[in-house]
Amino acid sequence: MLKIKPTNINYNEAVISIRDLYKSFGHNHVLRGINLDVYKGENVVVLGRSGTGKSVLIKIIVGLLKPGKGSVNVLGMEVDKLNGAELRELRLKIGFSFQHSALYDSMTVRENLEFPLVRHRKSLTRSEVNNAIDEVLDAVGLLQTKKQMPSELSGGQRKRIGIARTLILQPQIMLYDEPTAGLDPISSIEINNLINEVQEQYHTSSIIITHDLTCAKATGDRVAMLLDGKFIRQGTFDEVFGTDDERIRIFFDYNFIK
Numbered sequence: 001m002l003k004i005k006p007t008n009i010n011y012n013e014a015v016i017s018i019r020d021l022y023k024s025f026g027h028n029h030v031l032r033g034i035n036l037d038v039y040k041g042e043n044v045v046v047l048g049r050s051g052t053g054k055s056v057l058i059k060i061i062v063g064l065l066k067p068g069k070g071s072v073n074v075l076g077m078e079v080d081k082l083n084g085a086e087l088r089e090l091r092l093k094i095g096f097s098f099q100h101s102a103l104y105d106s107m108t109v110r111e112n113l114e115f116p117l118v119r120h121r122k123s124l125t126r127s128e129v130n131n132a133i134d135e136v137l138d139a140v141g142l143l144q145t146k147k148q149m150p151s152e153l154s155g156g157q158r159k160r161i162g163i164a165r166t167l168i169l170q171p172q173i174m175l176y177d178e179p180t181a182g183l184d185p186i187s188s189i190e191i192n193n194l195i196n197e198v199q200e201q202y203h204t205s206s207i208i209i210t211h212d213l214t215c216a217k218a219t220g221d222r223v224a225m226l227l228d229g230k231f232i233r234q235g236t237f238d239e240v241f242g243t244d245d246e247r248i249r250i251f252f253d254y255n256f257i258k
């Protein structure tokens with residue numbers, strides 16, 4: 001049961017705009033002419049086989065890697081022209097939900113959420129902090145876990161808390177790296193729904209990196225297929241996969257789709 005996607009996307013405003021992006025490591029030419037716009041309120045899914053450069057792309061977007069050639073504009077700023085302080089400022093507007101971004105095991109759920117908040121929003125009062133924690137826990141449907149330790153949660157619940165920890169800083173952009181990896185089908189559907197709810201309630205724009213075609217179909221307003229350093233096809237899920245292109249069919253046929 002997948003949620004119907006909201007359609008509150010502003011196609012006149014790109015929050016991420018990438019033009020002719022190249023990136024090599026020695027003779028390994030990973031990105032070879034990437035063009036991508038992510039519009040305000042849009043979920044864009046990036047699909048591609050292992051090693052095609054999806055993580056490199058994300059790292060360039062947040063300024064962790066320098067582009068070789070080309071321009072990367074995020075929230076109106078050219079990322080590779082920013083100094084350290086400006087980059088830190090920009091990153092506060094971007095929520096990362098990385099595959100291996102573990103919670104702090106020695107802290108309760110509440111403390112895990114409090115930690116980024118008190119670090120980055122020093123002027124908040126105690127009651128504002130408490131309200132913010134309750135609000136994000138409610139948004140991810142896990143208010144009842146506030147006093148629990150991460151080890152007491154299921155894998156799906158831990159992912160949800162990871163997303164809550166990111167949301168608490170109210171990012172404008174969300175980057176999800178393999179959000180459903182390692183989850184059973186029911187927990188995966190819950191995460192897909194959560195990604196759509198976050199989009200709707202927090203008005204975020206997102207890039208979702210995944211191999212999971214069910215996730216791509218459920219969450220992506222647009223899907224972009226990365227191959228040989230370029231997006232070889234972009235469009236809705238059905239537009240991308242409604243093709244005889246062998247390179248895309250093979251990706252589809254080898255992934256189980258419900």
Ligand SMILES: Nc1ncnc2c1ncn2[C@@H]1O[C@H](COP(=O)(O)OP(=O)(O)OP(=O)(O)O)[C@@H](O)[C@H]1O
Nearest residue numbers: 025026028030048049050051052053054055056057
């Ligand atoms: N810092 C680095 N130095 C050298 N090579 C790198 C570096 N980061 C990534 N690469 C290379 O870039 C290529 C793309 O890596 P990347 O991690 O982006 O793949 P991916 O598409 O995210 O794969 P996966 O789906 O397995 O996570 C790989 O060949 C990798 O070895």
